Amino acid sequence: MSLDAFRATLAATRERVHTHTRPIPLDALDDWRTDPETGALRHRSGRFFSIEGLRVRLGDRDWQQPIIVQPEVGILGLLAKRTGGVRRFLVQLKPEPGNRNGVQISPTVQATRSNYTGVHLGSAVPYLSYFRDAARHRVLLDVRQSEHASCFLGKRNRNMVVETTDDIAVRPGFCWLTRAELDALLGEDDLVNMDTRSVLACLPDENPVTDRPAHPLPELLRWITDVRSLTEVTVERRPLHGLAGWRRDRDRISHHEGRLFDVIGVQVEAAGREVARWSQPMLAPRGPGLVALLVTRVEGTPHALVRPAAEPGCADVAELAPTVQHAIGDPIEPSPLLDEVLGAAPDTVLFDAMLSDEGGRFHHSSNRHLIVETPDARPEPPGFRWLSLGQLTELLRHSFYVNMHTRSLLACLRAVEAGRGGLAGVGAATGAGAATATTAGAVSGAATAARTGAVSGGAAV
Incomplete structure (x- = not known):
């Protein structure tokens, strides 16, 4: 296609x-x-x-604050198959009630446990058996990850990619896309949904390039463990009708x-x-959000500037947040690099698009995704570290190290790198040239700066 x-x-x-x-x-x-x-x-x-x-x-x-309590493990699964030497992914064109534009590109299976066990009394989830009985096939990815830890308590999703050799009958509303085609479509506003971005971020590279990180991984793991050990966070359930700073009327609950x-x-x-x-x-x-990565190259290796951020729904105190994170419900403090990211020169902007949060729980929630390149590895502000793309990919093999917003941006960064030819094998065969649409800011969302200058007040708790 x-x-x-x-x-x-x-x-x-x-x-x-x-x-x-x-x-x-x-x-x-x-x-x-x-x-x-x-x-x-x-x-x-x-x-x-x-x-x-x-x-x-x-x-x-x-x-x-109010919070969504959903102590379930959902399935976010992409079914893959090689044809003609090219790996393709079966995606669903799925509408969610909270989507700003109706139909978006979803994984093959995107279902909570309540959904796929039939609590909703609806029809069965198509292709579910490939993920519930994945051992019969080749499992490329299977890892639990958090959802928005600022708005969910106890919600986890099993991110999966299962490759099969079966003949697949493609049902209405589904189609096959290559990774390069998905990379190109990431640059279009509110098209590739949050769950697909999460799975794509976690999927390991077929042919990883040589990694020359600024910091050894054991040192970074100690840094994250220090933050988790020394951060004091207490989460207590409180009655919803008596929350300080909130009011409920017949229509809604508002700050x-x-x-x-x-x-x-x-x-x-x-x-x-x-x-x-x-x-x-x-x-x-209450408004659009902003999530951004400052990136650079160290000895030719792409690095992103991230920091551990504690949020109430984190499974283990804190996860790695992007350089700037101002999105729905965020309790983290404003980034000292906000002005630098928003004021970046156009020729340093590698990616700029509005991308939606999950439309099953959030209504018209969309964040401006910015990736800005700096020519050198500037000194790390307190609490931040430069992590190589390879190190972040390694951490994504494990649960609860990299938060949802960083995963979303990493999917976009990997698309940029594939377009540059920096990730061999990602943009293979028929769709290989398509991913270049995401490089150098040449994406359909590049004009969003003019219409989404405001960021969510989520950080001002």
């Missing part, structure tokens, strides 16, 4: 597969109830997720200063989904 053919398929899919979402009062949600004692919002089945209250004490900071996010209710009518109609609560940000 050429990219032109893919766009035709995408347009046709959007004609017949959709979700129509309209806001409704929280009090009007079907199958959801408000706990009379705590004010928590819970589904009548006791499954899926709940919205509860949380108090967080992190160092000398103390705040309260009293109009910052961070709202908890809203939505009614969803869907075509092409496992369930045709439902309602649910969602988190709606």
Whole structure:
């Protein structure tokens, strides 16, 4: 499938597969109830997720917030197959109720445990057996990773890539894309969804290049362990109806200063989904977010500037956050490099696009993704380190070292490097030239600077 053919398929899919979402009062949600004692919002089945209250004490900071509680392990799985020497991935063109533009490119399987065990009473999840019985095939990737630890408590996803030699019947709404084609499409606003970006970031390179890191990996692991050991963080459940700084009316739960996010209710009518109609609560940000990586080359090896950031939903205190992270619900302090990233000269911007958060829980949540190159490995600000792309890839073989926003940016950075020819084997064969569309800022989202100058107030807790 050429990219032109893919766009035709995408347009046709959007004609017949959709979700129509309209806001409704929280009090009007079907199958959801408000706990009379705590004010928590819970589904009548006791499954899926709940919205509860949380108090967080992190160092000398103390705040309260709503949070999504979903102690399940979902599956984010890409099915792969080689044809003509080229590996292709089966993706789904899937609408989510919170997507800004309806249909986005999702993994083959994108399902919570409640979904794939049938709690929603909908149709079965296609291709699920390849991931629940993965041992029959070649497993290229299988690792648990966090979701947004600022907004989720206990949510983990199993990121998987399974390669098969089976003849695959491609169902409506699915299509095959090469890695290079996915790389090219990453540069288009709100098209490749968050879960696909997470899986792509974790997938090891077929032919990794020689890595010359600025710091030995054992030294970096000690640094992360020090931060986790010395950071004092306490997370306590609190009644949702009595959270300091928050108010609930019939329609929504809002921060009293109009910052961070709202908890809203939505009614969803869907075509092409496992369930045709439902309602649910969602988190709606107060504005667009910004996540950014400052990158450089050390002896020819690409490096990214990252820092460990503690968030209330982290499985182990802190995970590696990007150079700048101002997104929905973020409790981390503003980056000292924010102004430098926003004021970067156009010829140093390698990537610039608006990319969505997961549309099943977040309503119209999208972050400007910026990758800015600096000509030398500038001195590391306190709390930051330069990590090579190879080291970050190595850490992604393990759980809970690299947070969702960094994974999202790494998928974009690897696309940039593939376009430069820096990652041999990533952009193989038919789609190899397509990834160059993401280099040197030549992406469709490059104009987003003009329309998304504001960042979310998520860091100002």
